[in-house]
Amino acid sequence: MEQALSSGPLTKAAYDQIVRVIDKWWGGPTTALAHPAFFYELGELARVVESEGRVVGFLFGFIAPTGPTGYVHLVGIDPEFRRRQVGSLLYRSFEHACREAGCSRLKAITALGDDGSVRFHEALGWSTETREDYAGAGRARQVFVKSLEPG
Ligand SMILES: CC(C)(COP(=O)(O)OP(=O)(O)OC[C@H]1O[C@@H](n2cnc3c(N)ncnc32)[C@H](O)[C@@H]1OP(=O)(O)O)[C@@H](O)C(=O)NCCC(=O)NCCS
Numbered sequence: 001m002e003q004a005l006s007s008g009p010l011t012k013a014a015y016d017q018i019v020r021v022i023d024k025w026w027g028g029p030t031t032a033l034a035h036p037a038f039f040y041e042l043g044e045l046a047r048v049v050e051s052e053g054r055v056v057g058f059l060f061g062f063i064a065p066t067g068p069t070g071y072v073h074l075v076g077i078d079p080e081f082r083r084r085q086v087g088s089l090l091y092r093s094f095e096h097a098c099r100e101a102g103c104s105r106l107k108a109i110t111a112l113g114d115d116g117s118v119r120f121h122e123a124l125g126w127s128t129e130t131r132e133d134y135a136g137a138g139r140a141r142q143v144f145v146k147s148l149e150p151g
Helices: 012-026 086-100 115-123
Strands: 007-009 047-051 054-064 069-077 105-110 127-131 141-147
Touching (some): 007 086, 069 086, 115 141
Antiparallel strands (some): 007 047
C-alpha cells in the first residue's frame, strides 16, 4: 500500500536538499529564489513533504504585515510526485497556520504562461488575475489571492 504523505517544518537538511534539486524541478535557474533568508529569517511557516527521507515538495512562505497576508513565495513539487496532492497538502497546512495567526488573505504570484500553476490555484479556491507591469515596466505577473475572512 502507498505510504500516506504528510507535511512538516523546514529543517536545514531539507533546505539543503531543496537548493540541490530546485533548478531541475523547475526546468530552469531558480536557486536565487531559494535565498537562505527563506530558511533562517522567514522559515517558520515553511513546509516540506518527504518520502523515504527525501524531500518531494516544499513551500516557502511567510506572513507579511499588510492584512496581515500569508504570502507564498515559492512552491516546488518533484515532477515524479506531481498530481498526487502534495501541493494541496502544503497549501492546506500553510493556510491553516495563516488562519491561526489571524491572516485575512493569502497571496502568491507567478510568471505568465504557467497554466499548471493557474489551474492548481483555481482548484484550491484562489482567484487569479493578470497584472501588467506588476514586477516593473513590461513585467506582467499572474497574481493569486484567497480571502480568509470567515463566512
Ligand atoms: C503547480 C504545482 C505546485 C502543483 O502541485 P501538485 O502537487 O502537482 O498539485 P496537486 O496534486 O495538489 O493538484 C491539486 C489540483 O490542482 C489542479 N492541478 C494541479 N496541477 C495541474 C496542472 N499541471 N494542470 C492542470 N491542473 C492542475 C488539479 O485540479 C489537481 O487535482 P487533480 O490532480 O485531482 O485533478 C506543481 O506542479 C509545481 O511544482 N509546478 C512547478 C512550480 C510552480 O509552478 N510553482 C507555483 C508558483 S507560485
